[in-house]
Amino acid sequence: MNQYPLWKNLLILGTLLAGLVLALPNLFSQDPSIEISAARKATMTAAGSDEIRAALENAKVPFKRIDTLEGGKLLVRFNASGDQLRGAEVIENTLSDRYRGALTISADLPGIVRALGLKPMNLGLDLRGGIYVLIDVDMESAVDQSLERYVEDIRTQLRDAKVRYLTVGREQGKVVLKFADAAARDAGQKVIAKEFRDLVMASVDDGEAFLITLALTPAQQKEIQDFALQQNITTLRNRVNALGVAEPNIARQGDRRIVVQLPGAQDPGRLKEILGATATLEYRLVDTEGSATDAEAGRVPVGSRLYHDREGRPVLLKRRVIVTGDQITDAASGFDAQSGTPMVSVNLDGPGGRRMRDVTTENVGKPMAVVFIENRTTTQQVDGKPVKRTEKVEEVISVANIREPFGKRFQTTGLDSSEEAHNLALLLRAGALAAPIQIVEERTVGPSLGQDNIDQGMLSVAIGFLAVVVFMAYYYSWFGVVADVVLLLNLVLIVAVMGLLGATLTMPGIAGMVLTIGMAVDANVLIFERMREEIRNGNSPQASIAAGYDKALSSIIDANVTTLIAAVVLFSFGTGPIKGFAVTLTVGLIASMFTAITCSRAMINWYWGGRRLKSLPV
Template sequence: MNRYPLWKNLLILGVILASLFLAWPNLYSQDPSIEITAARGAEVTEASAVEIKAALENAKVPLKRIDTLDGGKLLVRLTTPGDQLKGQEAIEQTLSERYRTALTQSADLPRWMRAVGLEPMSLGLDLRGGIHVVIDVDMEAALDQALERYIGDIRSQLREDKANYLSVTRDGANLTIKFTDAAGRDQGEKILRREFRDLQIQTSETDGQFELKAGLPEAEQKQIKDFALEQNITTLRNRVNALGVAEPSIARQGERRIVVQLPGAQDPGRLKEILGATATLEYRLVDTEGSVSDAVAGRPPMGSKLYYERDGKPILLKRRVIVTGDQITDASAGFDGQSGTPAVFVNLDGQGARRMRDVTTENVGKPMAVVFIENRTTTKMVDGEPVKSTRKVEEVFSVATIREPFGRRFQTTGLDSSNEAHNTALLLRSGALAAPIEIVEERTIGPSLGQDNIDQGLLSVTIGFILVVIFMGIYYRVFGLIANLVLLLNLVMIIAVLGMLGATLTMPGIAGMVLTIGMAVDANVLIFERIREEVRIGNSPQASIAAGYEKALSSIIDANVTTLIAALMLFSFGTGPVKGFAVTLTIGLITSMFTAITCSRAAINLLYGGKRLKSLPV
């Protein structure tokens, strides 16, 4: 009686060993580190590590070691957060043009662990330190900009089709187009319904004036707002990447807000500079007649300018700009109708469309380039004082051949994949923010405060665990010691599952762990009290063990399922910290049921199963 079959014991042992194996990486310390990547046109080599080491030695920054990562990256391991900041400053001052730095924390794992894909749990912003910013997007301004574009496009289209109109004005979210007579209004209605299908068109005639009313339907307004929010997220992500922070988190919150979390970053002023930076696009013709080599040597032809593509290849472009990024009203990814290859479709406003049509008509068969322009601000320490400098970055994003004249809407082909086409469309839209932004909340958590949170969280878990261990050992004797053992196993399994899922541990997550300790031991208390009750009514020790587990099972399931439902609701409707608590609590509930019911029963079976017992140490 009270024996598990061999396969069941082996299965439980396998789960325990797997949990210990997956949780093992969390025993290793987290080193303050600097991730080094090469800028465009450069390459990370063994010589790069030598240069970085020399720069740190000159700055008197103690170095632990330099590791080589996949993807052509270097990881500079240091000893303290202070050395990490000094090391980043030294590397940027010495090698800033060829390398980019990102602050991060990296566990000092053996090579074989990394080879098999073992990684410790990721630490959240409150444990790791960094910057948390909440940004509000002005959706009303996004609608205003959309309506202003429609006004310009409608005027251009009516003039192009030679419609007799008097004016195009705006009244709130509606546009009013006035005509000289009924025939002109009817012609204008046909033009608008053909070219602007997204608008709701109505005819009216008041005080002898012939008018058309055009408005944006609710669905179109929502699409404009969603587009503005998506474009701003893309723009902010591109800008934050230039800040040099590993694993940034930029996510949508509600209908108009964006949450930016930068683990490891400690300079909110620099963050604001990046978020407020300006960026734009320019379309230029390629100079196919001039000499690129002469331009590289400093002798560009008259009317041309030397640029570089993203892979570092030089290219000669005409100085005359065709259109700029602020004239792009939309960009989307799709497929070419004839060849079926990935393509990017771009829409221009009225002025840009006319300019593009004139230029492309005169230059069919010639290449045209897209230039990405951004003003990047950097801060360097000079004599202990921060000195800011701004430099203009210009790089050729893509080059395509003009197949035929085009104007307001055109496409760019020659892309390698649909994913590249999607990213290209986002980049074309992310040259500038689609709507103004405002920082409504800002929090900075220092590395020392993050370490304090870790220490306090570990202390709370340790104290809670020790108190439970003492109580269970005194009150339930040997059975209590078994409960303590499975309680420790439960914590190991929670850590293993969090690491396996790639979840991020936060302070609310630690709170969920502490609560799980109480929930896990509660199941054992129900089982042991039921066993005591069976012994008191005269059942044999073996029968009491079996009855205790069987009769307590329904109560344990009911208690855990109701708590699990609450945790799922917290995860469904809560925000980031609440979700972190819910995830940890959910995992803890599942593992506690397994350890309290199955693992403790297996341990008791191994100790007392199949034996003649006069009493139980419970």
């Protein structure tokens, strides 16, 4: 007789029940929604829900209901994606000073399901709609920026050591120092060898000057590039979060590219503007001893640098920076109480606050300037082809006397508009990009197209499933029906595990499901054909059942393991869509091994295993 022990039956039953419970949230509708939070870290009050409800009703935007979420947020549910977009526009136009909205899709789950903490599978960009952006990071600029910092540091060290030099600059990926004589070069070499041991130093004589070249090692360049890429990912994630997009996916691709996927977002123009922006600020003292007019004529004092304001007037500033944008921890836009002009309220980190306090204490009554820095990309026609060029623009936006010492909190004025102040505050909060970026690919998937993809994907799964069900029931009789039941359980377990892992379902993932259906039933085909062979060899029905499972097991394991290896390789070396296919295929293979071998045998053992059979219904 073929019988499983009680503990094994209970274990199988418990696993299937757990899978059914975990897959349950996917049965409920997914509502287009807006997740609303209070602006500027304020607290959402009870009146907020009434205010948002009134704004939507006044604009005649139909909505399903407003739910209260954890963390002081609200969720406005809509019946259609068109109503969702109209609702987001109403909130942006009328309530943006108090509330921020993020487009999302939320499952309408019953209270008991939410209490258990269960969530449905995440839907990918191709199913939900949204924006896909592929970004290339300028790694060469990251290395150049690092060398530029070395240039400034070397100048400072040479001046402090009173070593005379002609020039210090960058040439062909190296720092080049020129000296008037060998003695000065040797003195400079000692200073550099002591302070900059990580650089590769070489001495060169070109006949006119005595040179020292400094270069980064390949390992240092790789470290700088990796840091720039990771820093850009962090900055872009901060910027996207500030835009108010729920569940963004920002990941590294290869050695120099970043993939940004924003489900639910539908404004690519605004997205590109914020992602590619590089605006930041520098605070410098004004050189009151030198002449800006002489500097414009080419006579720039040592330790100073010539800038221009937005009207084109020359301004001579100290070369040493007080604080930079990367020392800003928080920023908020608003209007100056006295002048009524746009301003940005700035908070500095600890070192930046102490530096600002020390400098303003020592320079009360002296002018300090704010330099606005931005990389602007323009497209020009060269030989009839569009060529993008990035230009670094540095403008003095404000010069004011230091009335009294201040530290980590202060205001910056001189901005052209409230929109510029708002964007600058957003960028300062998110941090500066470590290297320039360029958007090389952009795709927008509309909500209706995403829904079409879901419908077509589910239809393909249903057609594939029904075709297999009909074939198995017709060809293998009641044992075929058993195979159909475990095939359904296999789909349930796939959905359950995907939801439990927090995996994202995409169109390639749906293709993996369809492939898994065929592969899952293949194991039962091998088992049933082996049973038929045992019956033809004259074995008893019960012996044929046992032999069918035992002797087909090695073939099933071989077939699934080889496919699993291919899935692991796809996941290791593939990009986003291929990874989604590999994840679904891997989960499906593991689930099919469990259902096709263990669950089907448990069902056959339960109904036929304890009987005296003359034949098998196979």
